[in-house]
Amino acid sequence: MLREQIRDDIAKEVDRIVGKWDGRVEVMRTSDAKFGDYTTNVALRLTPFAQGKPLEETKVFKISGSYQSSLEFARVLADRLKDQPYVEKLEVAGPGFINFFIKSEVWQKEVEEVLKKGSKFGSNTTGKGKKARVEFVSANPTGPLHFGNARGGPIGDALASVLEFYGYKVIREYYHNDVGGQVRKLGEAIINVSKGQRLEDQEYKGEYVQDLASNISKPGLKVNAKTIGDKAVDILLEEILKDCGAMGIKFDEIFPESKFIESGKTEEAIKKLDKKGLIKDQEGATWFAPNDEFFKDRETVVKKSDGSYTYFANDIAYHDLKFKDGPDLVIDVFGANHHGHVPRLQAVIGALDHDVSKFHVILYQWVRFKRGGELMAMSKRSGTFVTAREVLDEVGKDALRFFILMYDPNSDIDFDLALAIKKSKDNPVYYVQYAHARICSILSKSVHEPGLKIPSKPGSGKANWQLLTTNYELELIKQITRLPELVSDIGASFAVHRLTGYATDLADSLHRFYENCRVIGEKEDLMRARIGLVMATKTALANTLKLLGITAPEKM
RNA sequence: GCGCCCAUAGUUCAAUGGACAGAACGUUAGGUUCCGGACCUAGAGGCUAGAGGUUCGAGUCCUCUUGGGCGCACCA
Numbered sequence: 001m002l003r004e005q006i007r008d009d010i011a012k013e014v015d016r017i018v019g020k021w022d023g024r025v026e027v028m029r030t031s032d033a034k035f036g037d038y039t040t041n042v043a044l045r046l047t048p049f050a051q052g053k054p055l056e057e058t059k060v061f062k063i064s065g066s067y068q069s070s071l072e073f074a075r076v077l078a079d080r081l082k083d084q085p086y087v088e089k090l091e092v093a094g095p096g097f098i099n100f101f102i103k104s105e106v107w108q109k110e111v112e113e114v115l116k117k118g119s120k121f122g123s124n125t126t127g128k129g130k131k132a133r134v135e136f137v138s139a140n141p142t143g144p145l146h147f148g149n150a151r152g153g154p155i156g157d158a159l160a161s162v163l164e165f166y167g168y169k170v171i172r173e174y175y176h177n178d179v180g181g182q183v184r185k186l187g188e189a190i191i192n193v194s195k196g197q198r199l200e201d202q203e204y205k206g207e208y209v210q211d212l213a214s215n216i217s218k219p220g221l222k223v224n225a226k227t228i229g230d231k232a233v234d235i236l237l238e239e240i241l242k243d244c245g246a247m248g249i250k251f252d253e254i255f256p257e258s259k260f261i262e263s264g265k266t267e268e269a270i271k272k273l274d275k276k277g278l279i280k281d282q283e284g285a286t287w288f289a290p291n292d293e294f295f296k297d298r299e300t301v302v303k304k305s306d307g308s309y310t311y312f313a314n315d316i317a318y319h320d321l322k323f324k325d326g327p328d329l330v331i332d333v334f335g336a337n338h339h340g341h342v343p344r345l346q347a348v349i350g351a352l353d354h355d356v357s358k359f360h361v362i363l364y365q366w367v368r369f370k371r372g373g374e375l376m377a378m379s380k381r382s383g384t385f386v387t388a389r390e391v392l393d394e395v396g397k398d399a400l401r402f403f404i405l406m407y408d409p410n411s412d413i414d415f416d417l418a419l420a421i422k423k424s425k426d427n428p429v430y431y432v433q434y435a436h437a438r439i440c441s442i443l444s445k446s447v448h449e450p451g452l453k454i455p456s457k458p459g460s461g462k463a464n465w466q467l468l469t470t471n472y473e474l475e476l477i478k479q480i481t482r483l484p485e486l487v488s489d490i491g492a493s494f495a496v497h498r499l500t501g502y503a504t505d506l507a508d509s510l511h512r513f514y515e516n517c518r519v520i521g522e523k524e525d526l527m528r529a530r531i532g533l534v535m536a537t538k539t540a541l542a543n544t545l546k547l548l549g550i551t552a553p554e555k556m
Numbered sequence: 557g558c559g560c561c562c563a564u565a566g567u568u569c570a571a572u573g574g575a576c577a578g579a580a581c582g583u584u585a586g587g588u589u590c591c592g593g594a595c596c597u598a599g600a601g602g603c604u605a606g607a608g609g610u611u612c613g614a615g616u617c618c619u620c621u622u623g624g625g626c627g628c629a630c631c632a
Contacts, residue, residue, distance in 0.1 A: 031575075041574060044612070070612070094575050095612055140632065180632055257632090285630050304630040311632045339560050340627045365561060366625065406569060406580095412562055412625060423568085425594080426581050434594050442591050493572065501570055504579065511595055520591045556594070 001124075002086065002110075003027050003485050006038055006100060013080045014042060017073075021046065027100075029482065036091065036099035037478065043074035043096040070096030107477045108465035111529075114480055114536040122483040122543045126491060127167030127329075133322055134160045136333035137244060138175040141236040142186045143206050143385075145243045147415060148335065148367040150388035154401040154549065155364055155409055156333040157249045158496045161547045166491035168329065172249075174241075175318060176256040178233045180311060187229025190216070206385070208236075243388045248397055248549040260317040266309050269317040269352070270302055278351050288312070290347050300344055312341075316348050323354040331494070336363045362494060364409035370416040386417050395424040398550045402429035405548055406500045428504050433553050435507035436545070439538045440554040442519050446531050463529040472513040473533060479509040480540040487547075503544050510537050 007027045014021050023045055030039045074096040081098070082090045088101040114121050136156025139149040160170045186209075189202035194213040199205055212232050237254075244251070260266045273279050273288065280289045284305035289295070302313035322330050334341070342361050350356045369386050391400055394417070403420070406428070407413060468474065486502055489495075519530045542552040 026572080026574095028572080028574095031571090031578085035575070039574090044574075097575070142632090177632055182632055283630080287630095298628080301630045306630080308630090310630070315632095335626090336561060337626055338632095342560090363561080368625075403568095408570080410561060411569085419568095423581080426568090428569090428580055430594055431580070434592085438592060438595085445591055489572070495572085497570085501579075504570095508579080512597095514591080515588080515596045518591065556592085 001484055001488070002102070002106070002481070003038060005086070006040075006084075009081060009084055010040055010042055010077070010098075013077055014046070016080075017077065018046065029478075029485070030099065035093065035097070036089075036101040038100040038102070040098050040100075041096070043070045043077055043092075043098060046070075046073060074098050104469065104474060105466060107474055107481070108468050110477055110481050111465050111468070111532050111536045112462070114539055115532060118539060119543060119546075121539050122487050122547075123165040123167070124484060124488055124491070125167045126488065127163065130168050130328035131171070131326070132160075132163050132168040132329035132331065133171045133173055133327050134163070134331045134333065135173045135175060135322075136160075137240070137249070138177070138334075139240055140177055140182065141233045141240065142182050142204060144208055144236065145240045145388040146385035147369065147388055147391055148385070150243070150247065150391075150400075151364050151367055151404055151409075151413070152333045152335065153244055153247050153249050153388075154404045155362065155496060156331075157247075158401075158405055158499065158548055159331065159333070159362070159490075159494055161549065162487060162490050162496060162499070163329070165487050165547060171252045173253045173255060174251045176237055176254055177311070178230070178237070179257040179261065179314065183229035183233050184225045185229070186232055187225035187227070190228050190232055191223060191225060212236075243392070246392050246397060247388065247401065255318060255321075257311070257314045257318075260314045260321075261309055265317040265321065266314050269320045270309075270313060272320070273316070273348070273351055276351060288316075288344070288348065290351060292347060295344075295347060298344075312344065315341075315345065316352075319345060319349055319359075320352050320354075323349065323352070323358075327358065329358055329360070331360045331362060333362045333364065336365045339363050360494065362409055365412045367413045367415050370414055370419075386415070391417065391420070394421045395427070398429050398433070399424050399427040401549050402427060402432075402500055405497055408495070408497050428500070429550060430556070432503045432507040432541070432545070433551070434556060435510045436538065436541050436552045437554060437556045438514060439510065439534050439541070442514075442534055443531070443538070445520055446527070463532045464525055465529055465532070467526045467529045468533055470517060472509075472516045473530070476509045476513045476533060476537060479506045480536055482506075483540050483544060499544060499548055503541070503548065506537070506541055506544065510541070513537075 007025050010027065011021075011025045014025065023042075025040065025042050026045075027038050027040050030036055071092065074092045078090045078092050078098045081087065086102055086106045088103045090101070091099045093099055117123075134156050136152045137145070137149060138152075139145050157172065160172050164170050185203045189204040189209050190213045192202055193199055193209055199207070199210055202209060212235065215235070216228060216231050241251070241254075270279060270286070278288060278290050279302070280287050280299075285301050286303035287299045288302050289299040300312055301310050302316070303309055319330075332345075342363070345361070346356050346359065349359050388400075395403070404413075468477065482502060482505075486498060490498060513533075517530060519527060519534060521527070522530065545552045
């Protein structure tokens with residue numbers, strides 16, 4: 001990757017000038033073409049030169065004794081880098097940025113690289129041989145999957161895909177909370193309703209309770225709340241997984257909470273903690289009590305005084321299992337209402353001698369929904385929620401996934417279904433998909449050009465890429481080549497929502513290219529090069545959409 | 557009371573501490589007898605909720621204020 005090449009070259013020169021520097025050299029794309037293609041702020045980083053501070057306090061001065069400012073240091077550094085083969089010119093600008101203008105021919109050659117890599121373009125091998133686990137959705141099975149829980153679906157799924165592109169072997173997993181009072185309560189509600197009680201008087205008031213009542217609770221049959229609840233929860237899990245499937249999500253493994261109790265894994269995990277002296281008995285119950293300042297007043301019950309295990313206890317066993325086969329990365333995607341749970345999990349993972357630094361939690365904020373301009377919290381108990389299925393039926397998988405993945409998980413979503421349906425045609429996903437369809441149209445037409453062989457396989461196309469000289473073409477190449485950089489960044493930051501922005505940028509560049517550069521009908525050399533460029537764009541776009549789990553249509 | 561998250565164009569969202577805060581939609585004015593007009597070009601639109609602070613440099617970090625969401629169970 002060119003960016004890494006530049007980074008290495010800068011780092012080498014920096015080391016030569018100031019001796020070993022342990023800071024990270026940052027090379028990034030510029031915000032404006034007038035700043036070139038890449039920029040580095042390393043000179044600013046290396047000379048924390050503050051006005052009013054004596055020169056002697058600056059790092060570079062200490063080392064070399066000669067540079068007085070970031071600007072001056074940048075000039076010296078730039079002078080040593082200006083002869084790199086990919087450099088067209090270097091500029092030192094502002095307070096001390098070094099701006100890299102890359103030779104056109106370097107960009108032009110990239111097209112061939114993209115075609116060669118094909119469906120692998122954008123991927124890297126950083127995580128090669130490493131294992132990652134991503135748990136997401138894990139919705140409470142006491143009701144249908146609502147749009148709030150559903151948010152974790154595309155986030156977790158797309159993240160898993162990116163990690164695969166990053167080289168990891170990834171397991172997508174789902175935790176099924178089929179245990180506890182909630183299941184019995186759901187069973188009670190179902191039984192009550194089937195006996196003719198009013199829905200709105202029940203603990204769970206959603207209409208699905210009515211449906212479940214007519215499905216499983218036959219009058220006259222001997223029933224208890226637990227068995228009915230169990231049955232209901234199984235049905236609901238099936239429905240939830242079906243909804244996930246409709247969103248394009250498939251799990252590799254489902255872990256029912258009950259299995260951890262039945263198999264003795266929960267007991268085992270608690271014993272492990274007990275051996276370390278982190279368990280204590282108090283008021284008839286068993287508590288997780290680490291000797292930690294943080295946990296002083298927030299010790300947690302793992303075994304209730306009635307002898308049953310808490311959710312947390314089973315989660316301890318689950319996380320112990322997650323770390324058992326030595327994964328390199330364990331990610332939980334949770335709704336933000338579980339944030340209080342996170343420090344406890346971290347404490348437990350550490351206590352079980354697992355490497356906490358490999359454990360990451362992505363919290364997404366709750367989706368609130370608006371009805372008639374009024375905000376309501378989604379709640380299964382009160383029965384006020386929009387199901388994932390409803391939204392899916394109205395806007396479809398692609399728009400739904402794009403919509404969710406546009407957001408930083410940390411931001412709240414206020415969702416108005418009526419507005420979303422009305423505005424679904426405005427969803428940027430169509431802007432992106434249209435670009436792909438347009439490309440396919442050009443490519444299928446180009447097949448009919450007499451005397452022009454269109455390479456059917458990536459890599460088999462050769463052309464004189466140096467004919468791609470307009471700003472539209474170069475701009476497009478520069479967008480295409482951002483994908484591997486982005487995948488690399490997301491592999492470390494987990495910020496999957498950046499992919500949607502990238503997809504829009506790339507589509508934008510394609511549309512502008514299309515308006516200004518003809519492909520079919522140009523002289524053969526140029527046509528061939530432009531077809532290659534269009535194919536490379538298709539590759540980048542299709543790979544991006546695949547990571548997002550969104551279809552790349554040939555026609556719209 | 558304690559803790560976590562959020563506040564950015566009319567709207568929906570972006571912006572690893574970097575340069576003049578960007579897109580899309582909407583809006584105003586234009587565009588291709590030619591590869592798909594679900595497109596393109598140009599314009600208007602912002603004290604980044606408010607006040608301090610740190611920094612060469614703050615939407616981003618720190619403190620406080622305001623307004624919202626969420627969590628602090630022998631629930632899951």
